[in-house]
Amino acid sequence: MQEHHDDSDLLVILRHAPHGSSWLREGLDAALVAAAFGRRVSLLFMGEGVTALLRGQQLGPLGQKGTAATLEMLEMYDIETLLVEEQGLSRLGLSSDELMLEVECLSPSALARVLSGHRLVLTF
Amino acid sequence: MRYAILLMGAPYSDQASHSALRFARALVARGHRLEAVFFYHDGVYNAARLAAPPQDEPHLVDAWAALANEHRVALQVCIAAALRRGLLDEREAVRHGKDGVSVEAPFELTGLGQLVDIGTRCDRLVTFGP
Structure with missing residues (x-):
């Protein structure tokens, strides 16, 4: 993992599940725009936010667009650092094998290092 | 120091808007420069021109406008989040x-x-949210 960051690097923390609110979608929108503007963006999925990465997330029955398609596009935007809170997964009885993308699982101490390593953090 | 605020809570629903406004006032009182407040998620409702709260409650929309006019603070509202929620300026109203x-x-x-x-x-x- 890269421990050194430029001042313009951005950490986007996603803490909400894909359905039930617009937090995840609006957080991802911010990440994509930042990447499109040339920032190096890392995503950190915490708490219920880890469920965004579960395979087979469908469109919501309420006409939401769904976020799986956006997650599949991350690579195109050069968003390659995908971090997951280890405790977030285990609390929900999930393992990283069940996720649709390759991620790096972070212990609490690694999490603290990532947070302190970024000057700019947006939390959704 | 040069500050900016990201506000994501709806006015009157959450404390976020009240806290953000007080923080903004405290910043300029201490001699800092507040460059901009960015309204995103439900925070965009802070820009609702038609807000009419009871007279004995703080008028948040007017309070933001006063802050902007007194201290040249840019009040930037995310257009995508705003349009979805029925918040349109004149140009967007015509367009839609x-x-x-x-x-x-x-x-x-x-x-x-x-x-x-x-x-x-x-x-x-500095982010304020629900």
């Missing part, structure tokens, strides 16, 4: 064929790129 305008100066509809820009440009970006 609506006969009412719900956002006016000093609030301005702008893109998320502005959020990235102020986050990079300012010494501190």
